[in-house]
Amino acid sequence: MKLYNIKRVPYFLLLAVLIQTTSCKKDYTDPTKVPQNAALTTARGLTGVVTGLHRVYTAGRAGSLYNQVTADGFVTRLLNIINQGNTAEYQLYLGGNSVDGTNTILASFWTSSNKIIYDANNVIKNAPNLADQGYASGLIAYASIFKALALGNMASYWDNVPDSIGLNVGFVTSAEGFNRAIAVLNNALAVVNATPISASFVSNVPAGIDIVNTLHALKARYSLNAGNYAQALSEANAVDLTKKSTFNFDAVTLNPIFETATSTNNVYQPIDSTMGLPVALEPNLADKREPFYIAINATVAPRFRINGFGAALNSSFPVYLPGEMTLIKAEAYARMSTPDLVNALVELNKIITKKPANDPFGVGADLPADPGPYTQAQLLDQIYRHRCIELYLSGLKLADMRRFSRPNGERKRNFFPYPFIERDNNTNTPVDPTF
Template sequence: MTGCKLDIPNPNAPTDEQVLSSREGMLTLSLGMKQYYSTSALEALIITPGTTTRELKGITTFTNVLELEAGGTALPSFNGNVLNLWARMYRVMGMADELIANAPTVLATDEATRSGVLAHAYLFKAMALGGLATGFEQFPTQTNKNGQAPFVPRQQALTEAVTLLSQGIDLITATAPSTEFNTRVLGTDFQLRDCLNAYRARYQMMLGRYADALASANAVNLTSRSQFVYSSQSPNPIYQQIVVSKNYQPRATLGLPTSLLETGDARINFYTATPEVTVGGEVLRSVAGFFNEITKPIPVYLPDEIRLIKAEALVRSNGSITEAVAQINAVRTQTTGDPFGVNAALPAYAGGTDAASLLTEIYKQRSTELFMQGLRLEDSRRFNRTAPAVNVNPIPLSAERTRNFYPYPDQERLTNPNTPAEPAI
């Protein structure tokens, strides 16, 4: 039997060799990497862990959505959402690796543009590693065209992410990125230095490096705003999934137990809206916030995450409790002035000042402030929230997450002999 070749070259498209060997190609790939992350990788990071932590409820009859909603051992290794989280992060990593490998040569005589391209690539490779660490216990930290890259523990991958972010900061400190790079790739909605420091603080916290996390957080300008922008041609991906495709809907509780919900918290009505509907015995609301319009921007990070990183770092390292409470109150009592309009408008904290009480408060504030930002699953593990039991299906609502880590996608296991055994749950 004969077959026809369908991968016909597009004579109008540049080849990989042309893209990776020209200055124009470096800038175009940098912009493409940022756009792909914002429209595809970020969707997987928000939707998939967001369903696992009950921020969102899967409401369609698509098999992949039903499996993800069920969680536990009912979530198979061939689930499409799990594959998307894995594959899309690796596509981002692949683009970043190409830039890191080729920019030093291609941009050898343009130090300012090289600085921007490399620091930007370091940031997005670190973001891809962090996205994988959210969902998986182990994974490769390098793209490998033969499909047989070695796996490393997530802590090692996060350590590499922190190193990449530090390298990016060092680069742009030594040589400021060129005006052309800032204009064509970053735009006015993306502050590279603040993003590097914010993600470095995030991953240092995930690693338990509290003093380093505090130092990085202190380097972030809390009045600046970095966001991914969208258009009708490049739409907000969460709007597409929730409003257009109607695959998911936010839970009215934001996925939190009632003990962690506070009456009058203005962020609940910022992120969700009425009318309320009941599906499967659970009350759901419409999505709002950054996700209810096709062109709504999505933050790269929220400034109040940085304040809560400071508070957590202080509490976990036996630092100043007074300062930790001050950072919590800066989040709780904010009524105006947040760069993204996420204001809690709550009274000052009046709970206990022991470590356990403060960490519970920090988790509560993170869960509400950072709703649907792709951070809840990592937070749920780090704060030792109620986990699912092995071989108990369906997972009861008393468990605040339906998985600890995801199974490795079948496509990886079929081609990579280094793929580890599946996590128990």
């Protein structure tokens, strides 16, 4: 019998409202629930905590997933505002100084990320005390996935991230944030390699996430952002590209993009078919990824509609795409101290020629191979182009734009301002970035 079901679990340590003042104080316990020490001493209690991590990350408009996709999509010119009455989204659509510490999407994103780190830390600290080390291995690995996502997300959108969880904490650079996410993943991989995850653990957490492949995939992602190209290449090669890793949804727990945007058509939709790319890099008209991600309504405005991973209430959302791993390989080869442009183009052509039927998610351009040859700069432009198309609305584009040194005119911000819920309660909060 399963210990917990994501729809019924009495989530331990969850915030009642993610963006309220409890987050400011970094006090994430809930006095109406099971005492923290009891929740953290048993497999049952710790399973409730990691199930709660999944919930906080994916839950509706307050969850990290919606906030990441939405904030990134607006400031990188992927999304058009449909109803300006959605104030937080409209501020992000305007960009620049219109985005400030009052933005509730950013406040929710910041708070949910800190909440996830707090709860994950408790699991990682206490799971080793369990008698069943295979179950403990699963708990640590699963919690580490969400902690790494939270750290990596904060490092992608803020130029500094909290040094720890607590009152008046210090801050470290975005680059250090990526390295800390990598350290979390390294620890989890070491634990799993020493003691394989038990089947009983897998049966007691929400289905969808391929734990070991996800640990390698996230390490590849954050190694790339940290500039460790050899490590990014090695970790991308460790991922089984035939497997899926997803956040799953159903009629009770709805896909948050569908729930808020697609189903209502009253918040946002794709801005157009360019996928946010300048003219020189726009998608080929024959690229089959375009209709996968963007549907066309020829009779009722808006013309461009969300498709792909936000198309239906039960659409699964990938934790990572296999295509991301292939593009990481291409970029890593191209950015090595001695660039390997031949192998970089080989990996890029795997994306360009891939047929939808040959991708686990059905994402495929199905175009003729690009013959090249390219200079390093030209090849990086093409890798960026195909990342924007292959990973459309994944929430990864803003970090990509900085890494590829795209002109500021192609985006509406480089980093986000710090939410007032942090600034008003932490004297160490850094000065907001100017753009």
